Amino acid sequence: MSRWQATTREEAAQEPALTIDALGKKCPIPIILLAEQIRSVPLNAIVAVLADDPAAYTDVPAWCRLKSHPHVATYELPKGGWAIHVRRNY
Amino acid sequence: MAYFDAASTEPLHPQAREALLMALETGWADPARLYGSGRRARLLLDQGRAEIAEVLGARPDEVVFTTSGTQAVHLGVLGTLHGRRRAGRHLVVGAVEHSAVLHAAQSHERDGGTVETVGVGRTGAVDAGAFARAVSAPGTALACLQTANHEVGTLQPVAEAAAACQDAGVPLLVDAAQTVGRLPVPPGWSVLVASAHKWGGPPGVGVLAVRKGTRYRSPLPEDEREARRVPGFENVPSVLAAAAALRARVAEAGEQERLAALIDKIRRTVAATIPDVEVIGEPVDRAPHIVTFSCLYVEGEALLRELDKAGFSVTSGSSCTASTLRPSHVLEAMGVLTHGNVRVSLPSGTSEADVDRFLALLPETVRRIRQEAGVSW
Numbered sequence: 291m292s293r294w295q296a297t298t299r300e301e302a303a304q305e306p307a308l309t310i311d312a313l314g315k316k317c318p319i320p321i322i323l324l325a326e327q328i329r330s331v332p333l334n335a336i337v338a339v340l341a342d343d344p345a346a347y348t349d350v351p352a353w354c355r356l357k358s359h360p361h362v363a364t365y366e367l368p369k370g371g372w373a374i375h376v377r378r379n380y
Numbered sequence: 381m382a383y384f385d386a387a388s389t390e391p392l393h394p395q396a397r398e399a400l401l402m403a404l405e406t407g408w409a410d411p412a413r414l415y416g417s418g419r420r421a422r423l424l425l426d427q428g429r430a431e432i433a434e435v436l437g438a439r440p441d442e443v444v445f446t447t448s449g450t451q452a453v454h455l456g457v458l459g460t461l462h463g464r465r466r467a468g469r470h471l472v473v474g475a476v477e478h479s480a481v482l483h484a485a486q487s488h489e490r491d492g493g494t495v496e497t498v499g500v501g502r503t504g505a506v507d508a509g510a511f512a513r514a515v516s517a518p519g520t521a522l523a524c525l526q527t528a529n530h531e532v533g534t535l536q537p538v539a540e541a542a543a544a545c546q547d548a549g550v551p552l553l554v555d556a557a558q559t560v561g562r563l564p565v566p567p568g569w570s571v572l573v574a575s576a577h578k579w580g581g582p583p584g585v586g587v588l589a590v591r592k593g594t595r596y597r598s599p600l601p602e603d604e605r606e607a608r609r610v611p612g613f614e615n616v617p618s619v620l621a622a623a624a625a626l627r628a629r630v631a632e633a634g635e636q637e638r639l640a641a642l643i644d645k646i647r648r649t650v651a652a653t654i655p656d657v658e659v660i661g662e663p664v665d666r667a668p669h670i671v672t673f674s675c676l677y678v679e680g681e682a683l684l685r686e687l688d689k690a691g692f693s694v695t696s697g698s699s700c701t702a703s704t705l706r707p708s709h710v711l712e713a714m715g716v717l718t719h720g721n722v723r724v725s726l727p728s729g730t731s732e733a734d735v736d737r738f739l740a741l742l743p744e745t746v747r748r749i750r751q752e753a754g755v756s757w
Contacts, residue, residue, distance in 0.1 A: 316700060317707075317719040318677050322755055325677065345699045345707045345718045352717040353676065356658060 304362075306375060307335035313371055317345035321353050328359065328378050335378055336362060342371030350374040381691045382734040386578075387530050387558060387670050387725035388695060392625070393580035399624035400582055403617035411614055412604065425616045428623035435626055436556075436572060437565050438589040444606040445585055445619050449557045449575025450480040452586035455598065455610065456553050456571045457484035460522045461493065463595035464551070468519025469493040474506040474526065474536065475713040478555055481524050482709070494519075503662040504534035504714045511537070512544030520548065526555040527566060531697055531710040531723055532661030533558075533643075533670030542568025551594050558667050560587075561629035562636050570594040579629050580728065581622030584615055632728060639726045640668035642735050646724060647671055653743045658717045670725045672697065674711075675746050677755040678720030686745045687722070692738055697721045720746075 308331045312320035320341040328337050339350055347364065354361035354376055362375040383391065392400075407424040409417035426440065433440040446452040461471060473485050475497050485495045498511045506525065515523045525541045528534065538554055545552040551570030559565070561579035565572065571594060576585035588609065590596045596609070603611035643666075651659050656676035675683065680698025687694055695701070697708030698721040707718035726735070750756075 316679075317698075318679060318753070321719065322677050322753060325755075343699070344705075348707060348712045348715060348718050352658070352715060355715075356656070356676065356717065 304336050306338035307331040309338045309340060309373075312339055312341045312343075312346070314342065316343050317349050320346045321349055324350065324353065324376065325357075328376065331378050333378055333380070337376045337378065339374045339376065340367065340371060341374065342367075346374065347372055350376065381693070382730075382738065383693045384724045384726060384730070384738070385693050385695050386727035387723065389577045389583070390580045390727050392582060392621075393628050393728075395628040396581050396621040396625035400617050400621035403620035407616040407620060411616055421616045424620055425614055428616075428619040431623040432587060432619075432626055433589070435565070435630055436560065436574070436587070436589055437567065438572065439592065441607070442591060443587060443589045444609045445614065446588055446606075446610050447584055447586060447612070447615070449573060449578070449586045450478075451610075452573040452575070452588040453478065453480035453553075453555060454484050454487075455600070456573050456588050456590070457481060457522065457524060458487065458599040459596045459609065460551055460553060460571055460590075460594065461488055462599050463597040464521040467595075468521045470517060470519045470521060471495045472511070472514045472517075472520055472523040472550075473497055474511070474524065475499050476504050476506075476529050476531075476534075476710040477524055477526055478530055478557065479709070481526075481553075481555060485524075493521075500713050502714055502716065504529050504532045504660075504710065505662060505665075506536055506541075508537040508540035508544075511541050512547075515541075515545050515550045516548045520550045522553060522571075523550055524553040524555065526557075527559040527563070528667035528670070529661070529710060530558050531670070531708055532672045532714070533666040533725075534662040535665045535667065538566040539568060542566070545570070551591075558670070561626050562668055571596075576618070576622030576625065579622075580625035582618045582625075585618045585622040629728065635728055636668040639728070639730065642726055642730060642732060643669065643671045643724075646735065646739065647673075649739045650742065653739070654746050657746075660711070660714070660716050660721075669727075670723065672711075672721065672723045674698075674717035675720035675722075675750075676717065677753060678746055678749050679753070680719055680721050682749050682752075683720060683722060683745065686749065687738075687741075690741055690745070692741075695723050697723065 411422040553571040554569040572589040680696040
């Protein structure tokens with residue numbers, strides 16, 4: 291599970307403008323919440339999706355690819371699950 | 381009712397049913413015995429073996445029958461590793477192989493062996509170059525690659541893999557479960573596995589073919605049956621039925637091309653009529669009968685339930701439809717959307733009218749599920 295680990299310090303440096311807590315929620319709910327709320331942050335701001343459904347690990351980056359919003363990084367959370375960072379592109 | 385889950389199992393072919401009933405009458409005795417009914421059972425078993433071997437491009441004495449495709453994979457993987465343990469204990473597998481291959485690989489690892497998993501691209505095909513590099517690692521005892529992926533239909537580069545394996549002196553196990561009877565068996569395999577119920581034969585017949593010269597040693601306790609490779613009493617009637625189904629399937633000229641055109645139609649229409657859908661897998665170099673797509677914001681289980689109510693039997697790689705609550709390892713390895721997933725796989729004889737009904741129903745079904753989930757943008 292290292293494919294999307296953060297690689298550069300700049301990426302790690304940008305704080306999320308919005309954190310969506312989807313812990314305990316099954317896909318597609320984390321994706322629905324992300325799609326609903328990404329437009330509430332400024333362009334180029336970061337939305338962090340906290341999720342522990344294994345499907346979210348694959349599906350949030352896949353949503354980013356389909357919707358042309360960059361997937362910035364995926365961080366493992368200490369208590370399980372991930373913080374998946376997405377940049378609003380449009 | 382429309383049954384669109386041929387990749388799980390094909391309905392029994394009428395000629396297989398006929399052969400099965402006949403063989404239950406004439407081929408029930410112990411084929412290892414020397415009296416008349418035993419000799420007759422042996423004759424029938426060898427006749428079925430010869431017919432199936434011919435389609436596989438194998439010699440009859442290279443082919444044995446197991447109780448399932450999964451057992452054929454387990455024995456093929458572990459038996460070849462066992463036979464080659466002096467050459468090394470390293471195993472190479474593709475990332476989207478059937479779980480039977482991956483479970484055998486896990487068993488090998490628990491036993492102290494090593495495994496390298498070769499990744500796939502977005503279409504689900506393994507990188508032939510990466511596969512070739514992996515099999516050239518010293519101590520590689522076996523490599524495994526499927527002909528076509530069972531969830532997305534993508535064909536794997538078996539010819540390139542076989543050439544690389546030959547250069548490296550490594551046997552290649554080819555899992556042909558999804559393509560036997562649909563596409564020619566690619567040459568170059570050392571071990572070949574297949575499953576009769578996927579080509580319209582009965583359940584309970586797996587095929588394990590081991591090329592002459594490939595080192596093989598059964599990982600199971602000694603047994604005299606099936607060239608000492610598979611323990612237990614042979615299922616002669618089902619082998620005969622499997623051979624009859626394969627013979628019938630191979631004789632159905634043009635049917636696979638017709639199914640491939642229907643799959644093309646599904647790929648095109650789904651992409652055109654459903655917003656926010658990802659049609660997955662290789663569009664051209666694929667098995668004739670399989671297509672998979674994922675609908676954004678849709679729960680896979682809800683979609684299957686609605687389609688079942690409407691009379692369509694399809695399946696899904698979404699986590700909510702799996703007993704493990706994990707998405708399909710195939711979709712994960714490809715990095716494609718795993719929720720809202722539907723796999724359609726067409727059995728022989730699928731009518732275009734049924735496909736059209738499915739395509740007409742799908743957009744509204746997806747729209748309704750999205751609406752119920754509060755998705756309204």
